[in-house]
Amino acid sequence: MFVQIVINSIIAGAIYTLIALGFNLICKVTRFFNLAHGVYAAVGGYAIFFFYKKLDIGLFLSVPLGVLIAGVTGFLSDKLLFLPLRKRKATSAIMLVASLGLFTALQEAIPILFNSQYKGLRDPFKTKTYEILGGVISEIHILIIASAILISAIVILLINKTAFGKAVKAIGDDEEVAKVIGIDTNRVIGYTFFVGAAIAGVTGILDGFETGLMPVMGMYLLLKGVIASIVGGVGNIYGGIMGSFLLSFAENFGIWKISDVWKDSISFGLLIVFLLFRPRGILGESR
Amino acid sequence: MKQKRNLLAVFSICIIALSVSFLLSGCEKKTGTEEKLTFKIGETLPLTGKLGFMGESMKEALLMAKEEVEKQGGLKFNYEVIFEDDQLDPKLTANTVNKLINIDKVDAVISLDSGGGNITSELASAANIIHFGIAVSPTVADGKTNFLHWTTPREHSRVMIDALNKRGLKKVGILRSNYEDFEVQGNDFRDAVKGTGIEVVSEQVFELGEKDFRSFIAKMKENEKNNKPDIYLVLEMSPGLEIMTKAMMDAKIKTDMTSMMSFETTEEVNLFEGKWYVSPADATQEFTTNYNNKYKKNWVICAPNAYDVYKMIVFAVEHAAKSPSEKPTTQQIAAELFKIKDFNASLGTLWMDDKGMVQSKAQVKIVKDGKFVPIEG
Numbered sequence: 001m002f003v004q005i006v007i008n009s010i011i012a013g014a015i016y017t018l019i020a021l022g023f024n025l026i027c028k029v030t031r032f033f034n035l036a037h038g039v040y041a042a043v044g045g046y047a048i049f050f051f052y053k054k055l056d057i058g059l060f061l062s063v064p065l066g067v068l069i070a071g072v073t074g075f076l077s078d079k080l081l082f083l084p085l086r087k088r089k090a091t092s093a094i095m096l097v098a099s100l101g102l103f104t105a106l107q108e109a110i111p112i113l114f115n116s117q118y119k120g121l122r123d124p125f126k127t128k129t130y131e132i133l134g135g136v137i138s139e140i141h142i143l144i145i146a147s148a149i150l151i152s153a154i155v156i157l158l159i160n161k162t163a164f165g166k167a168v169k170a171i172g173d174d175e176e177v178a179k180v181i182g183i184d185t186n187r188v189i190g191y192t193f194f195v196g197a198a199i200a201g202v203t204g205i206l207d208g209f210e211t212g213l214m215p216v217m218g219m220y221l222l223l224k225g226v227i228a229s230i231v232g233g234v235g236n237i238y239g240g241i242m243g244s245f246l247l248s249f250a251e252n253f254g255i256w257k258i259s260d261v262w263k264d265s266i267s268f269g270l271l272i273v274f275l276l277f278r279p280r281g282i283l284g285e286s287r
Numbered sequence: 288m289k290q291k292r293n294l295l296a297v298f299s300i301c302i303i304a305l306s307v308s309f310l311l312s313g314c315e316k317k318t319g320t321e322e323k324l325t326f327k328i329g330e331t332l333p334l335t336g337k338l339g340f341m342g343e344s345m346k347e348a349l350l351m352a353k354e355e356v357e358k359q360g361g362l363k364f365n366y367e368v369i370f371e372d373d374q375l376d377p378k379l380t381a382n383t384v385n386k387l388i389n390i391d392k393v394d395a396v397i398s399l400d401s402g403g404g405n406i407t408s409e410l411a412s413a414a415n416i417i418h419f420g421i422a423v424s425p426t427v428a429d430g431k432t433n434f435l436h437w438t439t440p441r442e443h444s445r446v447m448i449d450a451l452n453k454r455g456l457k458k459v460g461i462l463r464s465n466y467e468d469f470e471v472q473g474n475d476f477r478d479a480v481k482g483t484g485i486e487v488v489s490e491q492v493f494e495l496g497e498k499d500f501r502s503f504i505a506k507m508k509e510n511e512k513n514n515k516p517d518i519y520l521v522l523e524m525s526p527g528l529e530i531m532t533k534a535m536m537d538a539k540i541k542t543d544m545t546s547m548m549s550f551e552t553t554e555e556v557n558l559f560e561g562k563w564y565v566s567p568a569d570a571t572q573e574f575t576t577n578y579n580n581k582y583k584k585n586w587v588i589c590a591p592n593a594y595d596v597y598k599m600i601v602f603a604v605e606h607a608a609k610s611p612s613e614k615p616t617t618q619q620i621a622a623e624l625f626k627i628k629d630f631n632a633s634l635g636t637l638w639m640d641d642k643g644m645v646q647s648k649a650q651v652k653i654v655k656d657g658k659f660v661p662i663e664g
Contacts, residue, residue, distance in 0.1 A: 108335065
């Protein structure tokens, strides 16, 4: 049982890492909580449903298309909503409310396009599982963990080794100074939205394959991503990863001996503890 | 000056638009129906959210009932139906029912599920209007003007116990969400099995809306080492039902599962192929055919109940009214509802007991070739 709980924690941590990665990237450059981030995941999931199940296009094409559509959704949300608001010097509170409006609008569009009933993406009868030290893990879980490792590595390389990454860090430090030194901040922010939303799309696709699709799936992922980001340090990529695994281990070990209904209480309890005693998170900067 | 003129123009347009809409609404009331009073029925149900598909089906069934009743003609009153979306969230149900009662001034209200139903019972009683719940908990029917249309938990339990005994299954593990209806059903089952030779060896509860069942399943496997059930009784609906089932398959849980009410909420019927379960009363072939022909799809659980409730309310109102010039009182309508016996409905022949609960029979079905086929009861 102990091994299974550890495996479960790693799987959950991997999903939370993916959602927190994109969330933190966007938060880093825009300095507000983009609540629409959750719905980018749902867009990715439903996009792949459309291509893979409705149009019967193979997975090798459906997955990149789903990720692309999620990325474009994020890019367009910046160009059409957040950029105009930034130009008008909107406060973070206004941006937050706008993102909530966008989240709600897109989430409500999903059942109109696809109906509100649960949709599965995989055939559980054909899913292979493997035993590790008495615990069980399925191939989709292995894919989730591998994706989280790969995408985290790519994002870290992107931020640390590329000109784009340097621009993101510069904007995150001080947008005005970044403009002064010649960075086209609006363009970089737009691309960051694309990358962040694409990563959210990957999360939605993987989550869709593991548990299935529901119009409200974005909210669940968003909440976990936000908690992980706050615990790890908002805007900090490494913090987001640490926060994700701290959250997943706390949840899974927390309910080991008690009823599962306490899981959300544990998640939000962890959030409250950090907000009270270490609001900057594990790796966040003190202000 | 130009600004003032623009403001005046906008103001004038608004006044004209308002006047036209008032005139038109007056005209609407007058054309063809000027003699009849209108009896308003409100329904609070999930039209969006996780169970939006269920609410959509209920709405369609109710509108089908309305159409059929109007086609028959001879009604003393006009009937208007107003739908409000509560996403099956009791907090929203309080808002929607308040709106139906206080703003729309409905004469009767229909609710879904025990959480929303109990709230609606209180509000409807306070407003002295008829309330019909489609829910598991008998408390929804508390009070002389509250009624309930759902196969009772005890009837479900009775048929389940029979089915388990027939199959020689003595040890049952309950897996359920903390949704009120399932809590009521689970508790009733635990009570009903006493002295029957069947034992509930475990009960695991998870949060409604849970997506991550991995640790829940790990605990199931651990519990099986000490006291393995012969079968799991699953009380959960879509999407938790499918997510948990897939997680059980991933974890290679071999123990079979059954359910009360749940399997018919799924679109992934193949997951439950070959599994038997207890369902509430089933719709007649006539209802199923009419619904399929009209909407080109299958009805979802609770749709026949919505259909029946509408027809029962209209039946009671028409019989309670002394003349078309005066709507019957709530107490008069309630008295007619209590008299209902041998009522031909989509769920067969129904009758009302003295607690305000419509009685109907549960049955055992099996999932065969993707369809839900009755086998016993």
